[in-house]
Amino acid sequence: MERPKISGPALVLAIMKKDLLQYSRDKLYFWLTIVGLVAYVAIFWLIPAEVTEYAVLGVTYRDLGPLDAAFSEAGEEGLRLLRFDDEDGLRRVMAGTAEAWLDADGELVVVERGDKDSRPEGGTKQTLTLGLAFPDNFLLDTLSGREATVRLLVNNNTPVELRQAMRSLVREMVFMISGHPLPVTEPVAETVILGVDRMGAQISMRERMRPMLIFFVLMMESLSLASLISVEIMHCTVLAIAATPAKPSHILLAKTLFGMLLAFVQVVVILALIDAFAVGNLPILLVAAALGGLMFSGVAMFVGSMGKDFMGTLTWMMLFILPLAIPSVASLFPGSAPLWVRLVPSYSLIDILNRAANYGAGWLELAPAFGVLVVWLLGLFGLGWLTLSRKVARL
Amino acid sequence: MNLKRVWYIFRKDLAVGPRSPLLVFMLVLPLVMTLAVQLIFTDFSGSDPRLAVYAAAPSELLVELERLPGIRLTRLDGEGRLLAAVEAHDFDAGLVLPAGFDAQLRAGDKPPLELYFSGESYAVDRMVLAISAIDAIRTVEGSAPPVRVDLINLSVGAPVSLATRLIPVVVFYAFVIAGLFAPASLLVEEKERRTLVALLTTPAKMIEVVLAKGLLGMLLAFALAAMTLAMNRVVVADLGGLAVSMLITSLFWAMLGVLIGLVAKNSEMLFGIVKGSGIVLFGPVVFYLFPSWPQWIAKLFPTFWAVDPLWQLMANDARLVDVLLPLGVVVGMCLLMLPAIVGLSRRVLRQLA
Numbered sequence: 118m119e120r121p122k123i124s125g126p127a128l129v130l131a132i133m134k135k136d137l138l139q140y141s142r143d144k145l146y147f148w149l150t151i152v153g154l155v156a157y158v159a160i161f162w163l164i165p166a167e168v169t170e171y172a173v174l175g176v177t178y179r180d181l182g183p184l185d186a187a188f189s190e191a192g193e194e195g196l197r198l199l200r201f202d203d204e205d206g207l208r209r210v211m212a213g214t215a216e217a218w219l220d221a222d223g224e225l226v227v228v229e230r231g232d233k234d235s236r237p238e239g240g241t242k243q244t245l246t247l248g249l250a251f252p253d254n255f256l257l258d259t260l261s262g263r264e265a266t267v268r269l270l271v272n273n274n275t276p277v278e279l280r281q282a283m284r285s286l287v288r289e290m291v292f293m294i295s296g297h298p299l300p301v302t303e304p305v306a307e308t309v310i311l312g313v314d315r316m317g318a319q320i321s322m323r324e325r326m327r328p329m330l331i332f333f334v335l336m337m338e339s340l341s342l343a344s345l346i347s348v349e350i351m352h353c354t355v356l357a358i359a360a361t362p363a364k365p366s367h368i369l370l371a372k373t374l375f376g377m378l379l380a381f382v383q384v385v386v387i388l389a390l391i392d393a394f395a396v397g398n399l400p401i402l403l404v405a406a407a408l409g410g411l412m413f414s415g416v417a418m419f420v421g422s423m424g425k426d427f428m429g430t431l432t433w434m435m436l437f438i439l440p441l442a443i444p445s446v447a448s449l450f451p452g453s454a455p456l457w458v459r460l461v462p463s464y465s466l467i468d469i470l471n472r473a474a475n476y477g478a479g480w481l482e483l484a485p486a487f488g489v490l491v492v493w494l495l496g497l498f499g500l501g502w503l504t505l506s507r508k509v510a511r512l
Numbered sequence: 513m514n515l516k517r518v519w520y521i522f523r524k525d526l527a528v529g530p531r532s533p534l535l536v537f538m539l540v541l542p543l544v545m546t547l548a549v550q551l552i553f554t555d556f557s558g559s560d561p562r563l564a565v566y567a568a569a570p571s572e573l574l575v576e577l578e579r580l581p582g583i584r585l586t587r588l589d590g591e592g593r594l595l596a597a598v599e600a601h602d603f604d605a606g607l608v609l610p611a612g613f614d615a616q617l618r619a620g621d622k623p624p625l626e627l628y629f630s631g632e633s634y635a636v637d638r639m640v641l642a643i644s645a646i647d648a649i650r651t652v653e654g655s656a657p658p659v660r661v662d663l664i665n666l667s668v669g670a671p672v673s674l675a676t677r678l679i680p681v682v683v684f685y686a687f688v689i690a691g692l693f694a695p696a697s698l699l700v701e702e703k704e705r706r707t708l709v710a711l712l713t714t715p716a717k718m719i720e721v722v723l724a725k726g727l728l729g730m731l732l733a734f735a736l737a738a739m740t741l742a743m744n745r746v747v748v749a750d751l752g753g754l755a756v757s758m759l760i761t762s763l764f765w766a767m768l769g770v771l772i773g774l775v776a777k778n779s780e781m782l783f784g785i786v787k788g789s790g791i792v793l794f795g796p797v798v799f800y801l802f803p804s805w806p807q808w809i810a811k812l813f814p815t816f817w818a819v820d821p822l823w824q825l826m827a828n829d830a831r832l833v834d835v836l837l838p839l840g841v842v843v844g845m846c847l848l849m850l851p852a853i854v855g856l857s858r859r860v861l862r863q864l865a
Contacts, residue, residue: 149788
C-alpha cells in the first residue's frame with residue numbers, strides 16, 4: 118500500500134508541534150520562564166527613571182555679597198546648593214555621621230545618622246557630593262587683596278573631577294569679584310549645544326537597560342534551544358525523526374522556526390511590558406526582535422551541536438554569549454561604542470533596539486544597521502545550520 | 513554514614529574531572545572573566561566627563577587640560593570631526609583651539625572660547641568641563657590663583673575603584689560555575705547515565721554520594737574564587753576572615769548546586785533551572801557596578817547575602833566581626849536547604865528503586 122505523501126511544511130509543522138509539546142510538558146521549565154520574564158520586568162521598573170544631572174553642594178558662609186549671585190548661577194548649571202548654618206554640621210554630613218534632610222518647607226535639617234525620630238516628617242534626604250566652607254571674613258579679605266582660605270570638604274564618593282572643578286569655581290568667583298574678567302570671549306549660548314539638548318530630559322539608566330534585557334531574553338532562549346538540540350543529539354531522538362519521511366532540512370527548519378518563535382514571542386512580551394512600544398517604532402522593534410531571534414537560533418544550533426553534555430553545551434554557550442553580551446553592556450554607557458565593540462555580531466541588533474526604543478529612530482536612519490545585522494545573521498545562521506546538519510548527517 | 517566512602521566518591525569525581533571540559537572551563541574561566549570584565553568596563557567607564565580637543569597649532573592650554581584630574585581628554589585632528597563626535601555624544605564637550613590662541617590670550621585680546629557641549633551631556637559635566645577649561649585658561653594667561661582652597665577628605669580609607677567594583681562579578685562566576693553547576697551537573701549526569709544506580713549497588717549510600725558532590729563543589733568554588741581574587745590582586749585587612757567567609761559562601765553555593773542537581777531529573781530540566789534562575793542568581797551583582805542604583809533592591813536576592821560578605825571584606829576593609837550578619841543569613845539559608853536536600857535525596861532513591 119502506498120503511503121500518502123506528506124508535504125514539507127506539514128513535516129516542519131509536525132516537528133515544531135513535537136518540540137512545543139516537549140516544552141509545555143515541562144511545568145518547571147514553563148514556570149521558570151515566567152519567573153524569569155517577571156524578574157526582568159520587575160528589575161526594569163525598580164531601576165530609577167530619574168537622572169541626577171547635578172551635584173549637591175553644601176555651603177556654609179555668612180555674607181558673600183556679589184558671590185551669592187554667582188552661586189545661584191552655578192546652581193542652574195549642574196550644582197544644587199544646600200546652605201548650612203555652620204561648618205560643623207556640613208562636616209558631619211560629609212563624614213557620614215549625620216544626614217541632611219529638607220523638610221516640607223524646604224528648610225535644611227541636620228540629624229544624627231540613624232536617628233529616625235529627628236527626621237522631618239514628609240522630608241527628603243539629601244546626598245551631598247561635596248561641601249564648601251567659606252571663612253567669616255572671606256569677602257573682606259578678598260576685596261582687600263588678602264589671600265583667604267576656603268575649605269573644600271569631600272569624601273570618597275566625591276568624583277575627583279568635581280573636586281578640581283570646585284577649586285576652579287571658587288578661584289573664578291574670586292577673580293570676578295576682584296575685578297578680573299574672563300580672559301576669553303564667551304560664545305553665544307545657543308551655538309554651543311550640539312544635537313538635541315536633553316538637559317532635564319536625559320535618557321535614564323532604566324531606559325538604557327531596555328536593549329540589555331532584550332539581549333538576556335534572547336540569550337536565555339538560545340540556551341533553551343541549544344539544550345533541546347544537544348539533548349536530541351545525546352539521546353539520538355533526532356535519529357527517530359530521521360526515520361520518518363522528514364529530511365534533515367525539515368528538522369533544521371523546524372528547530373530554526375521554533376527557536377525564533379520562542380524568542381520572538383518573549384521579546385515582544387518584554388518589549389510591551391517595559392514600555393518600549395510607547396516610545397519606539399513598533400514595526401522596527403518587531404522586525405529587530407524577529408531577526409534577533411533568528412540570529413540567536415543560529416547560535417543555539419551551533420552550540421547545541423557542539424556540546425556533548427550539559428557542561429559542554431554551557432561551556433560553548435558561555436564562549437559565544439560572553440562576547441555577544443558586550444554591546445548590550447556598552448548600551449548602558451553614553452556615546453558611540455568603541456570600534457572593537459561595533460565589530461561584535463550582536464552590536465547592530467543592540468544598536469537598532471537602543472536607537473528605536475530610546476531615541477525614536479526611523480527606518481531610514483536604521484537602514485545601515487539593519488544591513489549589517491542581516492550580514493551577521495547570515496553568517497551566524499549559516500554556521501549554525503552547517504554545524505547541525507553535519508552533526509545530524511554523521512549520526 | 514561512612515566518611516571513607518565519601519572520600520572515595522569524591523576522589524572518583526576528581527579523577528574523572530580532567531577528562532571533562534568542565535575542568536578546563538573552570539581553570540580558564542577566572543582568566544577569561546577577569547580579562548573580559550576589565551576590558552569591557554575600563555573602556556566604557558562612563559562617569560568621567562569626556563573632553564575632546566582640536567588644536568590647530570601646539571598650545572600650552574592643551575598641556576594644562578591634560579593635567580586635569582578625572583577628565584578623559586582626547587585629541588582629535590579636525591574641527592569637523594570634533595563637532596560630529598560631540599553631537600554623537602562620544603564626548604561631553606569639545607574645545608577648538610585656533611592657531612595663536614595662547615598668544616592672543618597672553619596679549620589680552622580675549623580670543624573666542626570655542627567650547628561645544630553635547631546635547632546629551634549632563635549639566636554637572638558641562639559645569640565641570642567649562643569651569644575646568646576656564647581655570648586652565650587662567651593658568652596659561654598667567655593669573656595667580658587669588659584664593660587658597662584646602663581640600664579636606666572626611667572619609668576614612670581609600671575610595672572604591674571601578675576595578676574593585678568589578679570583582680564581585682568575576683568572583684560570582686567562579687562560585688556559580690564551580691560551586692553550583694559542578695555538583696548539579698555531576699548529579700544529573702550520574703542520574704542520566706544510570707551510574708548512580710551502579711554506585712548505589714555498592715555499600716555507598718545516597719547521602720554519601722550527595723555529600724561527596726557537595727564537597728567537590730565547595731572545594732572547587734573555594735579554589736576558583738581564591739584564584740580569581742589572587743588574579744585580581746585583592747588585598748584585604750582580614751585574610752583569615754576572608755577565608756572563613758569564602759568557606760561559608762562556598763558551602764552555600766555547593767548546597768544550592770546539590771539541591772538543583774537533586775531536583776533536576778535530566779539535563780533539560782537543569783538547563784531550565786539555570787535559565788529561569790539566572791536573573792535571580794546574577795541580579796545582586798549588577799548593583800555593585802552601579803552604586804547609584806537603590807541598593808535595597810539587591811538585598812531582596814538571596815544570593816546577595818552570599819556575595820556581600822566578600823565585598824565588605826574586599827572593598828570596605830571590613831573584618832570578620834563586621835560581616836557576621838550577612839554570614840549568619842548565609843548559614844541560615846544553608847540550614848534551610850539541609851532538610852530539603854535530605855528529603856530530595858530520599859526521593860531520588862525511591863525513584864531509582
